[in-house]
Amino acid sequence: MAENFLQPVGRKTPEEVGDEYFEELMARSFLQPHTANEKKFAMHDLMHDLAMIFAGEFYYRFEELGNAVEIDTKTRHLSHNANGNYPISKLLGVCDRVKHTRTILEIDLSSDIPFIMENAPCILLSQLKSLRVLSFEGYPLESLPDSIGELIHLRYLDLSGTYIVTLPELGSLYNLQTLKLFRCKNLKMLPVGMQDLVNLRHLDIRETCLHEMPEGMRKLKNLQFLSDYVVGKREENKITELGALANLHKSISIAKLENVVNSSEASMARMLDKDGISSLSLRWSSDQDENVASDSQIEREILDKFQPHTNLKELEIEGYRGTTFPDWLGHPSYDNITTLTLSGCRNCCMLPSLGHLPSLKHLKVYKFEMLEIVGVDFYGKDQSCLETPFPKLETLSFKSMPCWKEWHTMELNAFPQLRKLVIKQCPMLRGDLPDHLPSLQLLKIRNCKQLSSSLPRAPLVRELSIEGKHHVEAVVEAIMKKQLSCLTSLTISDCSSHILFPVSSIPASLQKLKILSCRKLQVQMDGQHHSLKELDINNSCDSDTSFSLLDAFPNLESVYIMWCEKMESVVASRSLSYLCDLDIRYCGSLKSVSTLWTAAPQLRYLSIVGCPKMDLSGDPHYSLSVLIINYCEKLVSIAALMNSQCRGLTHVSIFGENDESVKCLPKEGWLPASLESLTLSNMENVETLECKGLAHLTSLKKLWIIYCPKLGNIEGEKLPASLVRLSTGNSPLLGKRCQMKDPQLWSKISHIPNIQVDDRWIW
The missing domain is CATH 3.80.10.10 (Ribonuclease Inhibitor)
Known part of the structure; x- marks a missing residue:
């Protein structure tokens, strides 16, 4: 269009002509959908x-x-x-x-x-x-x-x-x-x-x-797309300016609606006439003063006058200050709406009737601070109607509802197509979830401690993320009864009960297992599971000092272990031939993972952070290419490991440990010559970067220095000639000297073609 190739034909706009050209080019395979990004196209x-x-x-x-x-x-x-x-x-x-x-x-x-x-x-x-x-x-x-x-x-x-x-x-x-x-x-x-x-x-x-729109937007009568309109208080930038923009298409977000004084002003926006708008967002700002009063009847009248055309497909209402919603919201005539989000409506004490929106697929309800009951009206005002409530709904999310106590699920066979149900931060909610969800594939429950422990009948569920003692117990029981045969991902957390979880009962389909804050949970090693690829243990499984759970999952690819204070060793007596990533953090008693060297010959990524007693010595481990590790007293032995046993290391990150005796890094011989990138981070007491410790790194291309507040000096001749990038962040002394091109410092780094200080390129 900018090259003037799209000439209007009859009543068609240039955009419509362009759409036709695009479809023609697609039909002739001149353009094709991008293989990696569905929103892009390629020749x-x-x-x-x-x-x-x-x-x-x-x-x-x-x-x-x-x-x-x-x-x-x-x-x-x-x-x-x-x-x-x-x-x-x-x-x-x-x-x-x-x-x-x-x-x-x-x-x-x-x-x-x-x-x-x-x-x-x-x-x-x-x-x-x-x-x-x-x-x-x-x-x-x-x-x-x-x-x-x-x-x-x-x-x-x-x-x-x-x-x-x-x-x-x-x-x-x-x-x-x-x-x-x-x-x-x-x-x-x-x-x-x-x-x-x-x-x-x-x-x-x-x-x-933007704080507000400039004056006179009504003069831009050719506007086809206006992404946002920020309502002002002056006559020249009020909501009334929108009324003259009759040709708007696609989506628009209208913000600062608290500046709309009355329903008369709202009606002058003429939203009902804008049949080209398919996505509408209506936003009121959150008050700094929570005690600011609003007239709920005026607020409802204002929202009523923002009634959109029935062509609408997506609607978001955020921060609405009324106590109830107007009748148009949820009316069956809006048969094109597929996505609806209601958020931050803190005065609302009831949800609108949404069950008879025939095309609704995605519904989110967030931050309703006054809502106590989701009742029968939620499913539709006419309960005698034979239609199934929410016939097309696929995803349903409730979040941050501190006063919500009851959900009347009823026997209406609602939600026949529901695939995803998420309930988070609803601490007062009690009772049961809908009993039968035949299409459910994902269920997430967080911070809902009073909710019933029973799970809905959902034979197709593939992903479960459950928090709390009773819910975790219910999930383990359901697993042991073989009721979750399609499960591929399981996250259980915050359970204080003694639970025995046999490996033999884990569904054969499971590929990801996360156990978070379940300190008394014990996995019974009564067999092997061959489908699990990712294992995440966080602040859990404290029954043994020797962690041998890996033996039960021979096809693991990634393992994450955090905050397991009693764990002294990670043991692998069987082959882990597919294990590529091992990340262990903040396990204060951990001393050894030596048996992993022979068990996991393909290990490429190793992160050991916050484990001060750790000893990494062992057999040669040539496959390792990425190492993330704390600076500690054992760094000398780590250096020996890196030079003699991990000769393929290309990326190393070293984190500080507040060792006040360490003022300069790195020492000669510490780092392997194969390095291509090096990160020094959180070195709170290091003052000097030693060129001699880096001189032998002839392949080093990138050097990051992050959160090193006292580091301001570079000692030696200059940094390696192979460097193509030096980046510093939150290291004010070094950053300032780089920006000022301090002569004593600049001569040692000016050969580097790209120098970045706090996300800004200076060279």
Whole structure:
């Protein structure tokens, strides 16, 4: 559309014409769904090669350091790959040769990619006056030059993900059709002259921090997409401005609805007439003063006047201050609604009747502080109706309902399609869950201590996450009775009972097992289980000092063990030939995992943190490539391990342990020459980084220094020549000297092409 290829046909908008073109290209396999991301599309390889031939000199992809000289003066459409091996100055150097360029797009730019802005925006905007499409998405950009106003041909401007705080006046960009400011988290105001962008069709301001809308938004009558509207208090930016925007499509979020004074103002937004809106979010701000009173009748009338068109598919209501909902919410005429979220309606004492919404698939109810009963009205006002309540509902979530006591599930055969049920932070809820959920596949219960221990009949359940003594006992009992034959993932937590859990009773289908805060649970080793791939033990299974549970699961791939204070050793007497990841943290008594070296020959990732008594000596372990470990007194023996036994180590992270005697790191010979990346973190007393300890690391490419508040010196000649990245974070002394390019320090790091301080690239 920005290149003016989409010409309206009859009453069709350019967007509708573009949709037809897109569908045609899909039908002809010119474009295909992306294999890894369902929201993206890609060209078929053969089509791409053919397109490259036809594109000729008019299209150019800037990807490598040396290819700038190849850019032809005929180039009109230019993209640059941020992963390419070149500084942005190389691109700026050819601006005079491509001054008639109409498109500049970046590819794959993110905060993790070294990218120095220099004076790129000023140069680009001063020389490329013919631009129709300009994207600075993801640039570390804090401001935009006023010269942006000189790009009078510009139709598409993307500043998403930048650090911009304010925008210059854009009113002279009278051809601008699309302005994208998605995730500009520092942006608080839009320019006063926004009302002059009369050709604007798409304005994306999601995840910004706008305080209010600029005045005169009603003048932007061509707007097809407005992601958000933040209601102001002044006459020029009230909710009434929305009424004139009759062509809005897709989704809109309306925030700060507390600024709507009465239902008359709300009706002037004319939401019922906006048949193109498929997703609507209505938000009231949470009060800082919880005692602020509101008239529940006025609040209900206001929400009543925000009644949307029946074409609506998704609805979210957050922070509504009334005590009851208007009748349109839940009316069967809304037969397109598939997703409904009600959140933070703290004065509501009852839920709307939602059971007869025929297409509703996803329902979330969060933070209803006054609600005590979910009664029969929830299923539908007409109980004589023969229709099944919630006929299409697939996911149902209740969270943070501190006063909720009763759920009248009734014998209505409701929820026949329910696949996912989540209930969290409902401490007063008692009674039973719905008895029969024939389609249920996932059940999660958290902080619901008074809820009945019985489980619904759910023969297809695949994932269970249950908390509390009675629920855990019920799950173990159901497992032992073979009632959960389809289970693939099980999480049990916060059980203080003595429970015997036989390995032989575990469903053959189970692949993931998490046991959290069940200190008295004992797994009975009465057989082997061959399907389990992931095991997570946290603050549990304290019956033995020798942890031998791994022998029961020979096909494990990942093991996580945390906060098991009594555990002194991890023992494996049988082969664990598939084990790749082992993460053990904060097990204060742990001394040895030596038998794992021979049992797990494919171990690649090892993390040992918060285990001060640990001894890692043992047989050679050449497969290990990643090691995360605490600095401690045994580091000398660890160094010997890394150099003689783990010669394939490529990534090492060392965490501090508040050892006041350690002032400099690392010592010579501690680290293996195979290292490609090194992280030094939480070294609270280390003051100096030793170049000699790193000099032999000829393969080292990346060095991270994180949370080292006293580290400010680098001793020795310089850091390894192989380094391509140095990143520091929350290390103020070192960060400041890097930013100031302190001569004593800079000579030792200036050869590194990419230097980052607290998420900002400085070199």
